[in-house]
Amino acid sequence: MVASAATAALLFLAGCSADTTAQLKRIGLPEAASDRAPAIGDLWIGSWIAAGIVGVFVWGLIGWAVIKYRSDNNDMPKQNRYNLPMEIFYTTAPFVIIGVLFYYTILAQNTVTARSAEPEVTVNVTAQKWSWVFNYKSADNPDVGEDVWEGGTIQQTPDLYLPVGKSVRFNLRAADVNHSFWVPSFYYKLDVVAGRNNNFEMTPTKEGVFRGKCAELCGTYHSAMLFNVHIVSEEEYEAHLRGLAEAGNIGEARGPKDVDPQGEAKQDQGEEVGQR
Incomplete structure (x- = not known):
């Protein structure tokens, strides 16, 4: 099944133009034109990778539970008040994910907001x-x-x-x-x-x-x-x-009065008429 999906994806990409393929690699971002773009682009793509890993893991757990505990009867499974390892995991895992994303966000922010003493x-x-x-x-x-x-x-x-x-x-x-x-x-x-x-x-x-x-x-x-x-x-x-x-x-x-004084006057008059 995985091989079939990979083959279908390759065939789809092979049928796309070079521009479309490049945009898919950027996950929808436009063509970059500044030196600050790589930091944001890497953060964007990295966030998608992290989200994909979490999504696949969660879907895997759901599939595992569906297959392992499927039954032909309607008897309720054994009920537990808590599962300590599971509770520790789903409490700490989000903090770890957020902490990693926060760290890389700060690195990208520092790169993007950097200023030189004398810009050209x-x-x-x-x-x-x-x-x-x-x-x-x-x-x-x-x-x-x-x-x-x-x-x-x-x-x-x-x-x-x-x-x-x-x-x-x-x-x-x-x-x-x-x-x-x-x-x-x-x-x-x-x-x-x-x-x-x-x-x-x-x-x-x-x-x-x-x-x-x-x-x-x-x-x-x-x-x-x-x-x-x-x-x-x-x-x-x-x-x-x-x-x-x-x-x-x-x-x-x-301001607009320096660019087009007459146009500014006309705009003001139009706004006054609209308000009346």
């Missing part, structure tokens, strides 16, 4: 109703020579550009209500809390375009809070920043 790139992120603003600092980009920014509106999804292989620190702030900065391929997200500045650091490891979104239900147009993450070469990153400077996006934008 700093991006100040402002979350707002209902989009994002990304500010790039001139100190990290002397070839550009200016602080530049790019932002989105409820009608236009913004782009975030990052250089591959460079450590990036994200400073997060909210212009209004609570949001959450999430790029699934980074295997990390962090709340953007009104009145509090949060930050985290990571290094992009794979070039490509990845999706980002708000992971906190922040209001009416929460679903519009999307952005695209472009992980590119350093040359392409600097060229994009120079393009922002040439377009006049100079300085620091800290």
Whole structure:
């Protein structure tokens, strides 16, 4: 029976595309694009392995009890008030499992939340109703020579550009209500809390375009809070920043009024009409 199940599984995997097979190996996680992803990925897969071992063991005990104590009559089996070895086992086993998972969770957490003294790139992120603003600092980009920014509106999804292989620190702030900065391929997200500045650091490891979104239900147009993450070469990153400077996006934008003043006014008027 086991051999048949293994053969069926192999045939199933053989019929899958390379992308599907890779995703199955990651147990549903997206393609990784940051140096912090392996720690979370290993913890995720390890948790599934632990859960699988416990599940197989419990199913085995159930099967053993069903087969060993099956009977053709309805006589009640001998009743015991307690079974000391069994009680000790099912009391201590959960603590052992939780303790092991907690230990590896702490190791992963320490890896993911580690910060360097001087990151190579700093991006100040402002979350707002209902989009994002990304500010790039001139100190990290002397070839550009200016602080530049790019932002989105409820009608236009913004782009975030990052250089591959460079450590990036994200400073997060909210212009209004609570949001959450999430790029699934980074295997990390962090709340953007009104009145509090949060930050985290990571290094992009794979070039490509990845999706980002708000992971906190922040209001009416929460679903519009999307952005695209472009992980590119350093040359392409600097060229994009120079393009922002040439377009006049100079300085620091800290909210929707800096990105689209007319759109902000229209949104306020629309909310007032809706409330009436």
